[in-house]
Amino acid sequence: MCFVKRVINCSRRSPFATIGQLVAHLRLLERKSVKGHVRCPCGSGRRLRDCHxxxxxxxxxxxxxxxxxxxxxxxxxxxRRIRGTG
Structure with missing residues (x-):
């Protein structure tokens, strides 16, 4: 996963340090446009526009x-490779 963290410049202190948060962040980045009313991927529960x-x-x-x-x-x-399911 470090290749992904390097590309989006995450660190251990980053709000997107866990795999789940990183995936949520990437899902936002893959959208055509991002609205501010979606939940922030950092896990705070706040809206994106009020957070990150x-x-x-x-x-x-x-x-x-x-x-x-x-x-x-x-x-x-x-x-999948780590879990051994494929």
């Missing part, structure tokens, strides 16, 4: 939707 909207905006410039989709596929493959 600026971070997501910056990441959308750096990570195009097609790349986010490829990262999600790669994460799924890696998790």
């Amino acid at each position: 909207a600026e971070l997501v905006r910056k990441q959308r410039v750096r990570v195009p939707p097609r790349l986010a989709r490829r990262m999600l596929v790669r994460i799924a493959e890696e998790l």
Whole structure:
């Protein structure tokens, strides 16, 4: 997973440090557009516009939707490999 974290510049102190939060963040990045009323992927329960909207905006410039989709596929493959189910 470190390849994904490097691309979107996550660190242990990042709000998107867990796999679930990282996947939620990538799902936002793969959308055509992101509305501020969606829940923030950091897990706070707050709306994106009231939480990490600026971070997501910056990441959308750096990570195009097609790349986010490829990262999600790669994460799924890696998790299947780790779990031994495919």
